[in-house]
Amino acid sequence: MFDNSAQGNVAEPSFLYLVMAATYFRQASHTRQPHVRKALRDFGREYVNNARRVVPVHACPVSGRHHLKSNTQP
Numbered sequence: 001m002f003d004n005s006a007q008g009n010v011a012e013p014s015f016l017y018l019v020m021a022a023t024y025f026r027q028a029s030h031t032r033q034p035h036v037r038k039a040l041r042d043f044g045r046e047y048v049n050n051a052r053r054v055v056p057v058h059a060c061p062v063s064g065r066h067h068l069k070s071n072t073q074p
Contacts, residue, residue: 017051020044 024044028037 013051017047021047021051 021044024040024047028040028044031037031040
């Protein structure tokens with residue numbers, strides 16, 4: 001019913017990064033200090049730009065082992 005092959009080729013922005021950007025833009029609109037407003041907007045812009053660079057989880061290579069070393073095993 002749903003074709004998954006089309007989804008593999010489309011890069012979608014990270015929802016979390018877009019939410020973070022919206023949060024910074026909202027905070028910037030409510031502050032009265034111009035330098036703080038500019039800084040918050042800059043942070044928001046960075047999150048919007050980085051939202052497009054995030055690699056989707058389904059594009060990551062899968063291996064049988066976890067990539068982090070355990071500190072409890074030698």
